[in-house]
Amino acid sequence: MIRKALTIAGSDSGGGAGIEADLKTYSAFGVHGLVAITSVTAQNTQEVRAIHDVDPEVVAKQIEAVADDIGVDAAKTGMLSNAEIIKAVAKTVKKYSFPLVVDPVMIAKSGAPLLREDAMDALIEKIIPLAKVVTPNKPEAEKLSGIRIENLEDARKAAKIIVEELGAESAIVKGGHLGLSEAVDVFYFNGEFKEYRAPFVDGCTHGTGCSFSAAIAANLAKGKELEEAVRIAKEFITMGIYYGAKIGYGHCPVNQNAWIEIPAEKWRVYESLRNAIKELVAIENLPQYVPEVGMNFVYALPRLYARSKDDVAGVKGRIVKFGSAVKPVGGVEFGASDHLARAILTYMNFFPETRSVLNLKYSEELIKKASNLGLRVSFYDRREEPEEIKAQEGGTIPWGIRTAIERINGKPDIIYHLGNWGKEAMILIFGETPQVVLRKLKMLIE
Ligand SMILES: Cc1ncc(COP(=O)(O)OP(=O)(O)O)c(N)n1
Numbered sequence: 001m002i003r004k005a006l007t008i009a010g011s012d013s014g015g016g017a018g019i020e021a022d023l024k025t026y027s028a029f030g031v032h033g034l035v036a037i038t039s040v041t042a043q044n045t046q047e048v049r050a051i052h053d054v055d056p057e058v059v060a061k062q063i064e065a066v067a068d069d070i071g072v073d074a075a076k077t078g079m080l081s082n083a084e085i086i087k088a089v090a091k092t093v094k095k096y097s098f099p100l101v102v103d104p105v106m107i108a109k110s111g112a113p114l115l116r117e118d119a120m121d122a123l124i125e126k127i128i129p130l131a132k133v134v135t136p137n138k139p140e141a142e143k144l145s146g147i148r149i150e151n152l153e154d155a156r157k158a159a160k161i162i163v164e165e166l167g168a169e170s171a172i173v174k175g176g177h178l179g180l181s182e183a184v185d186v187f188y189f190n191g192e193f194k195e196y197r198a199p200f201v202d203g204c205t206h207g208t209g210c211s212f213s214a215a216i217a218a219n220l221a222k223g224k225e226l227e228e229a230v231r232i233a234k235e236f237i238t239m240g241i242y243y244g245a246k247i248g249y250g251h252c253p254v255n256q257n258a259w260i261e262i263p264a265e266k267w268r269v270y271e272s273l274r275n276a277i278k279e280l281v282a283i284e285n286l287p288q289y290v291p292e293v294g295m296n297f298v299y300a301l302p303r304l305y306a307r308s309k310d311d312v313a314g315v316k317g318r319i320v321k322f323g324s325a326v327k328p329v330g331g332v333e334f335g336a337s338d339h340l341a342r343a344i345l346t347y348m349n350f351f352p353e354t355r356s357v358l359n360l361k362y363s364e365e366l367i368k369k370a371s372n373l374g375l376r377v378s379f380y381d382r383r384e385e386p387e388e389i390k391a392q393e394g395g396t397i398p399w400g401i402r403t404a405i406e407r408i409n410g411k412p413d414i415i416y417h418l419g420n421w422g423k424e425a426m427i428l429i430f431g432e433t434p435q436v437v438l439r440k441l442k443m444l445i446e
């Protein structure tokens with residue numbers, strides 16, 4: 001069954017907040033998005049240049065059009081610019097019984113007012129009492145409750161006022177602005193407080209309020225209980241901020257796609273590497289090229305999502321010689337590689353599309369052959385490693401890869417080093433995908 005969620009909100013031409021953020025959020029949760037546009041804003045990551053409010057009657061008609069035909073399983077409100085729009089929305093949503101999430105949008109991240117001064121009373125009187133949940137941030141909760149919020153205790157008081165005095169069914173006061181090491185959201189529902197905690201993430205925040213409230217609405221539309229919907233929305237928004245889309249020169253927007261793209265990419269990476277490893281171990285003359293320390297073959301998530309070794313898939317326990325054959329010791333896992341993960345993550349800082357690498361035992365003959373075949377070869381010399389890098393745990397490989405890339409001022413297919421005391425000489429073959437790495441390997445050794 002297709003679930004439908006409606007957003008009654010303004011449009012952000014920059015695609016970071018408003019209707020655009022809501023629709024992306026609905027999509028991320030597999031919910032069909034419906035829209036009632038309240039205002040059109042000319043906006044980017046730095047400023048709001050113009051606002052055109054839609055005729056309140058047209059706002060009402062949009063809600064009716066979709067509710068009467070398609071049906072609405074849950075809805076949210078965002079920017080409701082003026083008192084007439086607020087009244088029209090309140091009157092219209094009352095005709096239906098869907099749960100309503102209210103994001104009391106007042107000011108854009110860039111500082112522009114999105115709610116007229118004289119519309120605050122209408123928002124409080126007409127919209128808040130219709131809310132299943134209201135999702136203010138600190139300044140919004142202060143305006144609604146009339147109290148100053150300095151700490152979690154104040155946030156609890158404000159949430160209680162919004163429910164018990166203003167008439168919402170529940171309220172969640174978001175703690176992103178409280179300056180704590182954790183982002184603590186205070187939820188008041190059925191006479192009880194609950195806290196939702198996540199590490200404070202210093203990332204992209206334009207559209208957080210919109211996306212968070214839309215995520216609650218999407219999950220309500222899917223039939224989740226309110227507390228579960230809030231828990232999922234918190235996880236979703238933390239991820240979206242962390243993997244934010246670094247675009248524009250101002251406040252960069254939340255990346256709603258991270259929620260679905262990361263699991264999808266993990267699956268693609270896993271499958272592609274597993275297939276490549278099957279092909280690798282079947283190469284007849286491979287055993288002679290397996291180093292004493294073993295071989296690994298890794299594939300990283302796309303650059304936006306590749307931050308640490310846990311974002312790189314490799315073979316658990318490496319690939320080793322086994323009699324006359326070569327065998328992976330364990331399965332393909334994220335976080336299984338240490339050395340090659342550091343190598344590829346460094347390489348990707350220069351060439352983000354190159355996401356796969358494997359290591360071979362060094363042989364002068366292979367290096368000569370690689371050059372003759374037209375592959376670009378570079379190297380680093382461990383004896384030249386600066387003392388301060390040596391002192392840094394895990395610093396050698398990133399330094400070596402940087403040095404090798406800078407040496408040729410280009411994109412090497414192969415980087416080798418001749419080893420040092422206790423360090424085996426090694427060849428690394430890089431490629432966009434494991435299949436590309438395999439092709440280069442086969443050119444070299446078959
Ligand atoms: C059209 C529109 N609606 C809402 C907003 C507010 O979004 P933002 O500035 O990112 O603030 P938060 O809602 O995330 O706290 C907007 N800018 N434009």
Ligand SMILES: Cc1ncsc1CCOP(=O)(O)O
Nearest residue numbers: 293296337338339340341359
């Ligand atoms: C390239 C390399 N250098 C030392 S061991 C090794 C093989 C792979 O190591 P890991 O499994 O940690 O990626």
